[in-house]
Amino acid sequence: MSSEFQFERTGVLLELQNVSVTRGGVPVLRDLNATVRDVVRPGMSQGQVVGLLGPSGIGKTTLFHVLAGLLKPDSGSVKVGAEGKPASPGLVGVVAQNYVLFEHRSVLGNLVIAAKQAGMTGEQARAASLKYLERFGLAAHAEKYPMQLSGGQRQRVAIAQQLLCSELYLVMDEPFSGLDVIQQENVQRLIQEVSQTHEHNTLILVTHDVSAAVAVCDTIWLMGRERDAAGAVIPGARIMEEIDLLERDLAWHPDIRTRPGYIELVNEIKGKFAVL
Numbered sequence: 001m002s003s004e005f006q007f008e009r010t011g012v013l014l015e016l017q018n019v020s021v022t023r024g025g026v027p028v029l030r031d032l033n034a035t036v037r038d039v040v041r042p043g044m045s046q047g048q049v050v051g052l053l054g055p056s057g058i059g060k061t062t063l064f065h066v067l068a069g070l071l072k073p074d075s076g077s078v079k080v081g082a083e084g085k086p087a088s089p090g091l092v093g094v095v096a097q098n099y100v101l102f103e104h105r106s107v108l109g110n111l112v113i114a115a116k117q118a119g120m121t122g123e124q125a126r127a128a129s130l131k132y133l134e135r136f137g138l139a140a141h142a143e144k145y146p147m148q149l150s151g152g153q154r155q156r157v158a159i160a161q162q163l164l165c166s167e168l169y170l171v172m173d174e175p176f177s178g179l180d181v182i183q184q185e186n187v188q189r190l191i192q193e194v195s196q197t198h199e200h201n202t203l204i205l206v207t208h209d210v211s212a213a214v215a216v217c218d219t220i221w222l223m224g225r226e227r228d229a230a231g232a233v234i235p236g237a238r239i240m241e242e243i244d245l246l247e248r249d250l251a252w253h254p255d256i257r258t259r260p261g262y263i264e265l266v267n268e269i270k271g272k273f274a275v276l
């Protein structure tokens, strides 16, 4: 099936080339290759949402650190943006699972620091921060401290903060963890909104949650380990399969969870986990 939406995948925005990481003498990631291309949609500012999925212990967190520029691979490279710069903390925003914020500063203060870090003057930083607070439905909480926020509000502040201080590219660790279905749908909407604020915005979501990933992503990377001719597992994870949800017409639909093909794909991926 092909998408009912018009789109094209064009220039490379992220490239993992032969990335290998060994820990304690054991290969965790082995010669891993993957590419994110710019999704171009006529008349729309459309970003990219990639889900990084795999069974527990496969190496998702390790790859998350590599993508964030926080862990240098033993060999290979991660290049981001149209200019192919090496991934580094200033270029890549990181939304960790615990939504790290400065607890002794207000919500507005947290955002202003991030914006200044990106080189804005005080006045510009305040204006940009107020814009994000408005966009993320947080304007009424500007003067509150992080401990006075709900989990969902903290997550929105953390995303806004990272959007303010990094260029075009966010990695998020387990954004759906511990949420009920309604909260998941709110986060799903927020992710879609963020991905549509700038054409080059790319979000990479590291998650265990297959249903949520299929609901929100345009591409899924499935991590797993290869087997040798005798059937023995070869140490070190690779990206075994890239699933294009645009081609399957399973992206950008607000009613995705009820569309034909959605449940089938969720089950197909869960079935693959067992053998990865």
Ligand SMILES: Nc1ncnc2c1ncn2[C@@H]1O[C@H](COP(=O)(O)OP(=O)(O)OP(=O)(O)O)[C@@H](O)[C@H]1O
Pocket: 023, 024, 028, 054, 055, 056, 057, 058, 059, 060, 061, 062, 063, 208
């Ligand atoms: N600092 C470390 N030293 C040695 N081994 C490590 C280290 N960090 C991770 N590992 C090993 O690397 C492998 C991958 O771990 P990682 O945390 O990346 O997996 P994961 O897919 O994120 O797991 P989960 O889904 O359970 O969080 C595991 O076998 C783990 O034991």
